[in-house]
Amino acid sequence: MLVDSHCHIDRLTYGNKHANIAEVINKAGARGVNHMLCISVGLSSFPAMLEAIAPYPQVFASCGVHPLHQNDEPFDAALLRQLAANPAVVAIGETGLDYFYAPETRELQRPAFEQHVATAVELDKPLIIHTRDAQQDTLDILRQGQARKVGGVLHCFTESLAMAEAAIELGFYISISGIVTFRSADALREVVKALPLERLLVETDSPWLAPVPFRGEENEPAYVRTVAEYIAQLKGISPERVAEQTTANFFELFKLAKPVTA
Numbered sequence: 001m002l003v004d005s006h007c008h009i010d011r012l013t014y015g016n017k018h019a020n021i022a023e024v025i026n027k028a029g030a031r032g033v034n035h036m037l038c039i040s041v042g043l044s045s046f047p048a049m050l051e052a053i054a055p056y057p058q059v060f061a062s063c064g065v066h067p068l069h070q071n072d073e074p075f076d077a078a079l080l081r082q083l084a085a086n087p088a089v090v091a092i093g094e095t096g097l098d099y100f101y102a103p104e105t106r107e108l109q110r111p112a113f114e115q116h117v118a119t120a121v122e123l124d125k126p127l128i129i130h131t132r133d134a135q136q137d138t139l140d141i142l143r144q145g146q147a148r149k150v151g152g153v154l155h156c157f158t159e160s161l162a163m164a165e166a167a168i169e170l171g172f173y174i175s176i177s178g179i180v181t182f183r184s185a186d187a188l189r190e191v192v193k194a195l196p197l198e199r200l201l202v203e204t205d206s207p208w209l210a211p212v213p214f215r216g217e218e219n220e221p222a223y224v225r226t227v228a229e230y231i232a233q234l235k236g237i238s239p240e241r242v243a244e245q246t247t248a249n250f251f252e253l254f255k256l257a258k259p260v261t262a
Contacts, residue, residue: 002228002243003250004028004036004221005175006094006128006155006203009059010049013207017218025056028221032243034058035250035259036221039094039128039155041066043079050088060257062128064093064116068101070108077115084119090256092120093128094155097141100133110137117145120152126253127152129172135163142170151253156205161191168199173253175201178211178223181230192234197245201253202227 009024018024028036037060038053040046046063053059063084065075084092095116097109120127129152131138142148151171156179157164164174174195179185192200204210204227206219211226225239228246232239251259 001035001247002031002033002202002224003247004033004204004206004224005153005201005246005250006039006177007036007206007221008041009036009038009206009221010045010052011207012220013218018220021052021056024220024222025058028224031222031225033221033224035060035247035257037062037091037250037254037257040064041094042069042072043076043083044073046083050086054088058260060090060254061088062091062093063089064095064128065112066094067096067098067105067109067113067130070102070105070112075108075112075115077119080115081119081122084123084125087256089125090254091126091128091152092116092123093152094130095127096130097134097138098130098132099137106134110141113138113141114145117141117147120150121146124150125256126150129154130156131159131163135159139163139166139170142167142172147172153201153253155203156209157191158185158188161194164191164195168195173199173201173249175203176227176231177203177205178209178214178219178227180227180234181212182215189234192231197235197237197242198249200231200246201249202231202242202246
């Protein structure tokens with residue numbers, strides 16, 4: 001059994017490659033991917049996302065505002081708290097800092113990130129962190145906000161081994177996406193080799209970042225199996241071991257997510 005720990009199935013293109021969400025879930029199940037976490041990127045779109053996945057108990061939900069969506073709508077801390085308190089929400093995010101794509105919005109990103117951390121601690125729900133080219137600020141805000149109390153995950157990880165180790169010291173997990181299969185990802189492959197399997201998750205970040213050999217296609221949760229198999233090859237262990245441990249890691253972190261048995 002595998003879990004896609006980070007996907008945006010509400011944002012897949014339907015009517016062509018996939019007929020509907022049920023088909024995406026069935027295709028994933030056929031490859032042993034039996035659970036997935038659908039990630040919020042904005043508060044205005046959150047209710048529709050939650051409604052779309054509500055019929056599927058194997059699909060869990062997060063609530064938050066992506067750092068690259070800060071200009072889409074004014075950040076509303078009270079609304080975040082209200083929506084995130086929904087029992088269907090198992091995590092807060094994705095949130096964080098991205099100075100690579102939007103350095104000009106860093107002054108908007110930081111207070112919003114701080115509020116996400118505070119909300120996570122208040123609600124006792126783990127954090128889903130997007131971070132790019134903002135290592136020190138990300139770690140500082142997590143430490144200052146006492147994120148250690150709830151833990152979380154640095155998703156779609158592409159930063160340094162030192163940052164990964166610092167996050168693990170804060171009780172966080174590191175999630176690996178299809179980027180690890182890309183030709184240009186030698187540094188990330190070395191990080192994956194160095195990190196303990198007990199602190200890793202796997203994800204697709206679908207509909208983006210499809211792994212080799214599916215590059216150029218729209219990504220989907222079924223492809224998380226390809227990511228897991230690649231990690232197994234890197235670490236010289238069986239794919240079954242990667243699946244077993246990353247699934248256990250997921251349910252250890254996201255304690256409100258309850259596995260669905262057939």
